[in-house]
Amino acid sequence: xxxxxxxxxxxxxxxxxxxxxxxxxxxxxxxxxxxxxxxxxxxxxxxxxxxxxxxxxxxxxxxxxxxxxxxxxxxxxxxxxxxxxxxxxxxxxxxxxxxxxxxxxxxxxxxxxxxxxxxxxxxxxxxxxxxxxxxxxxxxxxxxxxxxxxxxxxxxxxxxxxxxxxxxxxxxxxxxxxxxxxxxxxxxxxxxxxxxxxxxxxxxxxxxxxxxxxxxxxxxxxxxxxxxxxxxxxxxxxxxxxxxxxxxxxxxxxxxxxxxxxxxxxxxxxxxxxxxxxxxxxxxxxxxxxxxxxxxxxxxxxxxxxxxxxxxxxxxxxxxxxxxxxxxxxxxxxxxxxxxxxxxxxxxxxxxxxxxxxxxxxxxxx
Amino acid sequence: xxxxxxxxxxxxxxxxxxxxxxxxxxxxxxxxxxxxxxxxxxxxxxxxxxxxxxxxxxxxxxxxxxxxxxxxxxxxxxxxxxxxxxxxxxxxxxxxxxxxxxxxxxxxxxxxxxxxxxxxxxxxxxxxxxxxxxxxxxxxxxxxxxxxxxxxxxxxxxxxxxxxxxxxxxxxxxxxxxxxxxxxxxxxxxxxxxxxxxxxxxxxxxxxxxxxxxxxxxxxxxxxxxxxxxxxxxxxxxxxxxxxxxxxxxxxxxxxxxxxxxxxxxxxxxxxxxxxxxxxxxxxxxxxxxxxxxxxxxxxxxxxxxxxxxxxxxxxxxxxxxxxxxxxxxxxxxxxxxxxxxxxxxxxxxxxxxxxxxxxxxxxxxx
Numbered sequence: 001x002x003x004x005x006x007x008x009x010x011x012x013x014x015x016x017x018x019x020x021x022x023x024x025x026x027x028x029x030x031x032x033x034x035x036x037x038x039x040x041x042x043x044x045x046x047x048x049x050x051x052x053x054x055x056x057x058x059x060x061x062x063x064x065x066x067x068x069x070x071x072x073x074x075x076x077x078x079x080x081x082x083x084x085x086x087x088x089x090x091x092x093x094x095x096x097x098x099x100x101x102x103x104x105x106x107x108x109x110x111x112x113x114x115x116x117x118x119x120x121x122x123x124x125x126x127x128x129x130x131x132x133x134x135x136x137x138x139x140x141x142x143x144x145x146x147x148x149x150x151x152x153x154x155x156x157x158x159x160x161x162x163x164x165x166x167x168x169x170x171x172x173x174x175x176x177x178x179x180x181x182x183x184x185x186x187x188x189x190x191x192x193x194x195x196x197x198x199x200x201x202x203x204x205x206x207x208x209x210x211x212x213x214x215x216x217x218x219x220x221x222x223x224x225x226x227x228x229x230x231x232x233x234x235x236x237x238x239x240x241x242x243x244x245x246x247x248x249x250x251x252x253x254x255x256x257x258x259x260x261x262x263x264x265x266x267x268x269x270x271x272x273x274x275x276x277x278x279x280x281x282x283x284x285x286x287x288x289x290x291x292x293x294x295x296x297x298x299x300x301x302x303x304x305x306x307x308x309x310x311x312x313x314x315x316x317x318x319x320x321x322x323x324x325x326x327x328x329x330x331x332x333x334x335x336x337x338x339x340x341x342x343x344x345x346x347x348x349x350x351x352x353x354x355x356x357x358x359x360x361x362x363x364x365x366x
Numbered sequence: 367x368x369x370x371x372x373x374x375x376x377x378x379x380x381x382x383x384x385x386x387x388x389x390x391x392x393x394x395x396x397x398x399x400x401x402x403x404x405x406x407x408x409x410x411x412x413x414x415x416x417x418x419x420x421x422x423x424x425x426x427x428x429x430x431x432x433x434x435x436x437x438x439x440x441x442x443x444x445x446x447x448x449x450x451x452x453x454x455x456x457x458x459x460x461x462x463x464x465x466x467x468x469x470x471x472x473x474x475x476x477x478x479x480x481x482x483x484x485x486x487x488x489x490x491x492x493x494x495x496x497x498x499x500x501x502x503x504x505x506x507x508x509x510x511x512x513x514x515x516x517x518x519x520x521x522x523x524x525x526x527x528x529x530x531x532x533x534x535x536x537x538x539x540x541x542x543x544x545x546x547x548x549x550x551x552x553x554x555x556x557x558x559x560x561x562x563x564x565x566x567x568x569x570x571x572x573x574x575x576x577x578x579x580x581x582x583x584x585x586x587x588x589x590x591x592x593x594x595x596x597x598x599x600x601x602x603x604x605x606x607x608x609x610x611x612x613x614x615x616x617x618x619x620x621x622x623x624x625x626x627x628x629x630x631x632x633x634x635x636x637x638x639x640x641x642x643x644x645x646x647x648x649x650x651x652x653x654x655x656x657x658x659x660x661x662x663x664x665x666x667x668x669x670x671x672x673x674x675x676x677x678x679x680x681x682x683x684x685x686x687x688x689x690x691x692x693x694x695x696x697x698x699x700x701x702x703x704x705x706x707x708x709x710x711x712x713x714x715x716x717x718x719x720x721x722x723x724x725x726x727x728x729x730x731x732x733x
Contacts, residue, residue, distance in 0.1 A: 289556075
């Protein structure tokens with residue numbers, strides 16, 4: 001399904017207005033779907049029913065959540081830095097929305113077909129962290145400060161493997177434009193780049209603070225982290241940021257690894273949505289299964305595991321692209337072997353449990 | 367350039383999701399590293415030890431329910447055993463078997479809560495917790511059948527138990543005993559080899575054998591440190607000497623060992639229940655006692671191996687209707703004394719895990 005050549009959207013302003021609306025509807029609508037999926041899905045994972053009171057199967061739960069959040073009083077702590085406190089949710093929210101500008105819902109259906117799309121995403125998505133840091137600092141609360149401290153350390157570290165994972169995809173596609181990347185995926189890149197997918201998935205989980213890297217809002221330790229002092233609409237905005245980030249990540253993975261809108265039989269937009277929801281399902285699954293890592297383990301994982309593995313992956317991919325550009329199916333097998341060998345080897349080298357056990361763990365001698 | 371840093375004080379609790387009640391820790395942090403902690407408790411103090419001085423010996427039983435509300439049956443049992451020692455009351459054999467069954471069911475339920483809450487402290491998003499809750503619910507239903515209550519059972523009586531168990535309880539228990547080992551295997555599959563759980567708990571918060579003994583720590587925390595000490599074997603009460611079971615011990619004394627010990631104890635408890643159910647004798651479940659008893663002047667100490675450790679009741683009688691003085695030895699309060707040595711030097715996240723691995727109940731700590 002491609003857009004007709006004479007449709008009014010070919011006019012720049014028409015295109016801008018229509019797609020801004022589409023992006024907003026898409027993001028808010030999908031965020032609602034995600035909230036429902038997460039609450040209901042994790043309910044099923046945890047051997048319980050999940051929300052089932054609001055509407056059939058509880059489908060209106062996100063709406064009820066939103067209404068509840070809106071009806072609450074917005075409290076600003078006395079000692080808070082008022083301006084920064086007020087600005088933080090907006091600063092966190094805006095960049096997340098901007099990510100969707102370059103994500104193709106189907107062929108050509110995007111707000112802006114940037115030729116450096118993926119670079120734009122890598123740049124813009126880390127800006128929202130500034131909002132979280134602002135919130136953590138301005139709340140004037142020790143828990144939120146701890147959360148802010150953690151988020152800086154974590155996100156800066158995981159940017160690097162994230163970038164390298166993207167690089168391996170870009171090498172294959174030969175372009176930074178998301179449309180070109182999707183068009184290059186006659187075979188989805190998850191098959192050609194299994195290791196890249198794994199690294200990207202883990203690094204972006206850390207980037208959007210999902211389990212097992214959800215340190216900045218670690219409920220059992222620092223209660224809610226950066227947003228502990230927020231209530232009402234401001235809290236709802238942070239809540240929304242969390243799900244929009246998850247949506248952005250799912251959409252990016254669907255686009256660059258799962259072949260975006262491409263797929264047989266169904267409409268392209270449906271394929272895209274199915275892939276996005278599938279990735280999000282994986283996130284929910286991981287969240288309801290795994291415990292949380294400690295801050296030094298999270299940092300160690302980024303620098304000692306993900307970074308070398310993704311560097312090697314980029315190297316191997318580059319060799320394949322330069323010397324065997326036409327081979328496809330053998331490359332898939334080779335890359336899966338590379339994935340298994342690298343992960344097994346590096347896990348042996350860098351394994352928390354057994355090694356820490358011998359050395360007495362991460363205790364600091366005082 | 368060296369940036370000047372200074373430690374800062376963080377107040378954990380009493381309103382904090384991981385304090386298992388209203389415990390409070392004043393934690394001094396250097397970045398993420400804990401340099402000092404100051405435990406504070408007493409937020410749930412209800413003066414139970416004083417309260418009971420105005421009640422008859424029978425009336426005290428429901429008060430003991432409110433001590434460790436995650437293990438009411440064990441509290442009942444420890445108390446009635448102390449009074450029986452004081453007044454020289456004999457307990458029919460069937461009642462002793464029923465008491466063993468109840469105490470072991472309670473141990474499973476309490477350990478499920480303990481392990482579930484511990485995994486939550488490790489950062490699991492409630493999944494293991496709710497899996498364990500699924501089976502705990504069955505135990506609570508079993509207790510409901512015999513006592514009509516789901517939290518504060520008030521089932522034990524001086525000289526026996528309040529009612530004989532109904533047939534449907536025995537039927538349901540037989541099914542439970544058959545199914546439970548599978549469920550414990552299921553928990554193990556989910557958690558035991560989980561790399562992140564290993565990373566978070568192995569080698570973390572080591573409590574050495576010497577310190578554990580010196581601090582008078584008891585229960586799973588002591589056994590995880592490698593000391594084979596269980597009152598069911600060391601000072602057999604009820605009919606425990608007739609059963610075949612093992613005492614699981616850890617090797618290092620870290621959080622993971624404490625978790626393992628609890629899981630293994632669940633298996634052993636199932637074994638005990640199975641044997642008790644097979645050999646359950648017929649007969650009365652309660653010896654004839656007047657509504658008010660007057661124990662002779664004297665003192666008695668009754669203790670049991672409760673899920674959390676050695677739970678003891680020390681009673682002083684002056685021959686009146688109520689005890690002159692009652693002192694409770696709460697296992698978790700004494701286990702908490704080792705907390706500071708275990709936590710210092712670890713990070714905030716570890717502090718929570720170590721604290722969770724002790725498995726405290728504030729109803730008992732503060733009394």
